[in-house]
Every structure is written in C-alpha cells, then in structure tokens.
Amino acid sequence: MKPVLVIAINFVREQRWPILVMLLWVLLLAFLGLTTEAGRQGEDLLFVFKQVAVYVVAFGVFFGSSAIFNDRRSRRILSVLSKAIGRKEYLTGLVLGITLASAIYCFALGVTGSWTLGEAGFPVRQVWFLMLCLLAACMLAGTVALMFSTFLNPFFAAGATAATMGLPFLLSHTSGNAQWRLVIPVNALAAAVLKSSFDAPATGSWLPIFLALGETCVFWFLAARIFSYMDIAVSVE
Amino acid sequence: MKLALEFDHVTKEYRSLFGRRFRALDSFSLQVYPTEIFGFLGPNGAGKTTAIHLAMGFMRPTSGNGRLLGEPFGHAITRRRVGFLPENLALYPRPAEELVRFYGAINGMRTSELKQRAGEVLEMVGLEDHARRNVSRFSRGMLQRVGLAQALVNDPELLILDEPTSALDPVARVGVRELLLKARTQGKTIFLSSHLLSEIELLCDRVAVLHRGRLVRLGRTDELLESYERTEIAARGINPNGFDKAPDRSSWNFGQDGIARIVVPREQQRDTINRIWDAGGEVISVVPLRRSLEEIFLEVTSGADSTRAGGVE
Numbered sequence: 001m002k003p004v005l006v007i008a009i010n011f012v013r014e015q016r017w018p019i020l021v022m023l024l025w026v027l028l029l030a031f032l033g034l035t036t037e038a039g040r041q042g043e044d045l046l047f048v049f050k051q052v053a054v055y056v057v058a059f060g061v062f063f064g065s066s067a068i069f070n071d072r073r074s075r076r077i078l079s080v081l082s083k084a085i086g087r088k089e090y091l092t093g094l095v096l097g098i099t100l101a102s103a104i105y106c107f108a109l110g111v112t113g114s115w116t117l118g119e120a121g122f123p124v125r126q127v128w129f130l131m132l133c134l135l136a137a138c139m140l141a142g143t144v145a146l147m148f149s150t151f152l153n154p155f156f157a158a159g160a161t162a163a164t165m166g167l168p169f170l171l172s173h174t175s176g177n178a179q180w181r182l183v184i185p186v187n188a189l190a191a192a193v194l195k196s197s198f199d200a201p202a203t204g205s206w207l208p209i210f211l212a213l214g215e216t217c218v219f220w221f222l223a224a225r226i227f228s229y230m231d232i233a234v235s236v237e
Numbered sequence: 238m239k240l241a242l243e244f245d246h247v248t249k250e251y252r253s254l255f256g257r258r259f260r261a262l263d264s265f266s267l268q269v270y271p272t273e274i275f276g277f278l279g280p281n282g283a284g285k286t287t288a289i290h291l292a293m294g295f296m297r298p299t300s301g302n303g304r305l306l307g308e309p310f311g312h313a314i315t316r317r318r319v320g321f322l323p324e325n326l327a328l329y330p331r332p333a334e335e336l337v338r339f340y341g342a343i344n345g346m347r348t349s350e351l352k353q354r355a356g357e358v359l360e361m362v363g364l365e366d367h368a369r370r371n372v373s374r375f376s377r378g379m380l381q382r383v384g385l386a387q388a389l390v391n392d393p394e395l396l397i398l399d400e401p402t403s404a405l406d407p408v409a410r411v412g413v414r415e416l417l418l419k420a421r422t423q424g425k426t427i428f429l430s431s432h433l434l435s436e437i438e439l440l441c442d443r444v445a446v447l448h449r450g451r452l453v454r455l456g457r458t459d460e461l462l463e464s465y466e467r468t469e470i471a472a473r474g475i476n477p478n479g480f481d482k483a484p485d486r487s488s489w490n491f492g493q494d495g496i497a498r499i500v501v502p503r504e505q506q507r508d509t510i511n512r513i514w515d516a517g518g519e520v521i522s523v524v525p526l527r528r529s530l531e532e533i534f535l536e537v538t539s540g541a542d543s544t545r546a547g548g549v550e
Contacts, residue, residue: 002342002345003342003343003344003345006339006342006343007343010329010339014329074327075323075325075326075327076327076328076329078290078293078295078321078323078327079321079323079326079327079328079340079384079387080340080343081293081294081295082293082295082316082319082321082323083316083317083340083343083344083391084313084314084315084316084317084343084344084345084391085313085316085343085344086313089313229297231251231295231296231297232295232296233286233290233295233296
C-alpha cells in the first residue's frame with residue numbers, strides 16, 4: 001500500500017501547477033462573492049459557483065489522459081517501474097493521485113462555496129453532497145481517461161473519454177430513457193451540480209455516486225489489463 | 238546453482254504501425270552467475286537495451302523466456318532485490334536525498350531505514366555535499382551518480398547498469414569502478430552494459446558481445462583477451478643487420494636497449510626461436526600476445542566472426 005501512496009503523492013506534487021491554476025478559479029469565486037455586485041446578486045454568484053464546480057471534471061480528464069504519457073515521454077517511468085511495484089499498483093497510485101488532486105479542488109470549492117453562498121442567503125446544506133458528486137465524477141472521468149491513455153496519446157485519450165462520457169447522455173436524450181445516464185454517470189453527477197437550485201431541501205441521490213465508484217473499479221481493471229501488455233520502454237513520440 | 242539472470246532463447250520483435258517487423262533480439266540465450274561482474278557489449282542497435290528492458294519487465298518477449306533471480310521476468314516483488322540504472326536516466330526534479338528516499342519508498346523500504354540509507358548511498362557516489370540540492374540543477378555526471386544511488390538504495394543482490402559511466406569524468410569513473418568492485422566482494426552480481434571497453438576490460442569477469450540481436454562472443458574476459466594466434470618473442474644478442482628476417486609475417490622492433498621484440502604468427506614461433514639461436518642470440522621471453530577488447534569487439538562486429546552465434550562458451 002505504501003508504494004501506491006508514494007506514487008499518488010508524487011503525482012499530486014508533479015501536478016502542483018495545474019492544481020494551483022485550478023485553485024485560482026476558487027479564489028475568483030471568493031473574490032466575486034466578497035467584492036463585486038455579483039456577490040450581492042445571488043443568482044449570478046450561483047451561476048459562477050456551478051461553472052467553477054464543473055471545470056474540475058475537465059481537469060480530471062486532463063490529469064488522467066496525460067499521467068502515463070508524461071512519465072513515458074520523460075522516461076521517468078523506467079526508474080519507477082524498475083522498483084518492486086507492479087503496473088497495477090502504479091495505475092492505482094495514479095488513480096489515487098487524480099482523486100487527491102480533485103479532492104483538493106473540491107474541498108477548497110466546498111469551503112469557499114459554503115461561505116460565499118451562505119453570505120448570499122442560500123441554504124448551504126447541499127454544498128458538501130454536491131462536492132462529493134463532483135469528486136466521484138472526477139474519479140470516474142480520470143480513470144476512463146487513464147484507461148484510454150494506456151494505448152492512445154493524451155489528445156485522443158481525452159477525445160475518447162469525452163465520447164464515452166457523452167454517449168449515455170446522447171442515448172438518454174434520443175431514447176427518452178433517463179436510466180441511460182447511469183451507465184457512465186459523469187454527466188448525471190455533473191448535472192446534479194448544474195441543476196441544483198439550493199432553494200429546495202437536499203434531494204440528491206447516492207446511486208450515481210456508488211455507480212461511479214463501482215465503474216471506476218471496472219475501468220481501473222481494464223486499464224491494468226491493457227497496460228500489462230504494453231511495451232513501456234518504447235518511445236511514445 | 239540459482240542463476241542471477243537467465244535468457245532462454247529470447248526473441249523480441251518490434252512492429253511498426255504498418256506491420257513491418259524489426260527483430261531486436263534473435264533467440265538470445267545467456268546465463269549470468271551470482272557474484273560475477275558481467276560485461277554486456279555490442280554496437281548501437283545490437284539489442285543490449287532491449288535485453289535489459291525485457292529482464293526488468295518493461296516489455297514482453299515475442300518468444301522464449303527468462304528469469305531474474307530465479308523468478309520470471311516482470312515479477313514485481315523480485316525487483317526489490319534488484320538495482321537498475323537506465324541509459325539516458327530521467328529523474329523527478331527534487332533534492333537528491335528526497336529523490337533517493339522516494340525510490341526507496343516505492344521499493345517498500347521503511348521511512349526510518351530510508352533516512353539513514355539515503356545518506357549512505359549518496360556518500361558512496363560522492364554526492365553527500367549535494368544531498369539537499371535539486372537534481373534539476375545537476376550536471377549529467379552528477380545525475381548519473383544520483384541514478385546509481387537510487388539503484389543502490391535497496392542494497393540489491395543484482396545490479397543492472399546500462400551505461401553507468403558514460404557521462405562521468407575520469408575521477409568519478411574510478412570511483413564507480415571501485416564501488417562496483419566493492420559490491421562484488423559483498424556478494425552482489427553486476428550486469429554491466431557499456432560502450433567503454435576499457436572499463437569492461439578492467440572490471441568484468443565475463444563478457445558477452447551482442448551483434449544484430451545475436452550473441453556472437455561469450456567467455457571469460459582474460460581468456461578472450463589472450464590470443465593464441467600471435468606470440469611476442471624478446472631476444473638479445475642479435476645483430477639486426479646480419480639477421481634474416483624474411484620471409485615470415487612477423488614484425489620486428491629493435492630497441493635502444495639492444496633487445497629485439499618480434500611478433501610472429503604462432504606457427505612460426507619455433508622457427509623464429511631456432512633462427513635466433515643460430516644467429517647466436519638469446520631468447521629472453523616468449524609471451525602469447527594479449528589483445529584489447531576493442532580489437533575483439535571490432536572483429537566480431539565487423540562481420541568477420543559473426544557466424545559464431547549462439548550462447549556457446
């Protein structure tokens with residue numbers, strides 16, 4: 001377990017600049033909430049909060065699609081995988097790293113959101129549940145991207161991830177069956193944040209969260225199977 | 238006896254996107270015994286790094302198999318007993334000591350153990366004064382020494398080193414050589430791939446030469462270097478003008494000290510000695526001529542000897 005944690009922490013450390021850039025959005029939200037007219041107009045503040053919240057899913061895809069590629073291109077992966085760590089554990093470390101990076105953002109957003117929305121007069125009981133939805137969405141989106149990145153370059157891996165996440169939404173839209181959204185519930189989880197009004201009492205369902213966690217395990221398993229057959233020493237350029 | 242490293246008819250083919258195949262290793266067999274320093278030679282593109290990457294489990298062989306410390310290639314737990322230094326080493330940008338501890342932690346070492354060990358290995362490679370400096374500011378030679386430190390951090394039984402001294406200055410190179418010799422006395426096995434033939438000649442108990450994915454020469458270093466084809470005869474008391482040097486294929490060198498050094502093909506050795514005696518000279522020594530590893534390397538990789546393929550000793 002320790003090597004997995006070491007890989008995860010190393011990933012967060014390597015991604016410190018993107019994480020800091022993400023946190024700038026949270027700071028922007030706090031700034032708007034405190035100093036501008038938008039802070040006094042609750043609806044505008046809520047709009048900014050929702051926007052800032054769903055960005056993290058895109059960051060999850062970015063982290064997942066580039067994690068292996070960066071280590072392979074720089075050849076750092078050779079000195080890591082020459083140690084007593086299997087490829088499965090290495091991928092687990094990356095998934096945990098992506099989750100940690102997203103959790104930092106969600107936590108910061110949760111704190112800032114609770115504060116600013118509370119100041120604007122919104123009931124903030126739902127904020128932490130919505131942050132959990134976002135974190136589950138990030139974890140799943142990052143793992144799907146990681147799975148694709150085991151055999152595609154980051155650009156195509158991100159595209160394939162977007163298609164995979166969008167397909168259930170498209171199917172539910174065309175067939176009229178909302179259950180399709182639960183197949184890969186990234187969209188359903190993001191929608192929970194985007195459609196939240198904060199006026200009504202918390203009514204969110206835990207089902208998409210549990211499904212996202214289960215599907216994360218499935219995609220991690222697929223990623224590990226594919227990655228175990230890859231020649232990692234071959235140039236990725 | 239359990240072998241440190243074993244390749245058993247390993248073939249590795251790379252395929253391009255368009256299906257074209259390139260065979261990097263062709264039915265490659267090799268056995269490395271415990272506690273020896275083994276030199277692995279070959280020109281660029283011979284397949285040395287491919288063989289090493291297969292042993293480390295970075296890729297799978299197309300056919301054949303191999304064992305690392307008795308376990309199949311790719312067995313993660315076994316790598317806890319292995320230290321590896323890749324060619325063109327790339328490291329995460331952080332202080333040297335922290336980096337060595339990071340690699341030790343991936344190997345499952347305990348934090349308390351690592352604190353002491355990281356300092357020890359950095360001292361071994363002569364970087365104790367730079368332990369807190371970020372490796373992104375290191376020269377290539379210093380990076381290579383950090384690479385050696387991370388390979389040594391887990392006190393491995395087997396060290397696999399791909400070009401470990403290529404970026405080092407002569408002083409550092411001597412340091413690494415001493416480090417490797419000391420490691421052997423501690424019972425470690427060292428598998429050393431290098432282009433620096435003089436290093437291999439000085440360090441290695443056995444060497445293998447790989448060419449176009451096939452093993453073309455394998456043997457004990459001293460045996461390979463000893464030539465039974467030519468002999469150097471030293472003699473004195475010969476008058477250079479009155480001595481019949483022709484018609485042999487020998488080379489003659491009359492020194493200022495009055496000693497003649499004559500290099501002759503082996504079949505002419507007896508005849509040359511007789512002629513020295515007939516001319517009233519005295520034979521001082523008859524020594525089989527030692528070749529350099531460079532000569533052997535050029536000979537086997539230029540095609541002249543490439544038919545001697547296969548893991549024969």
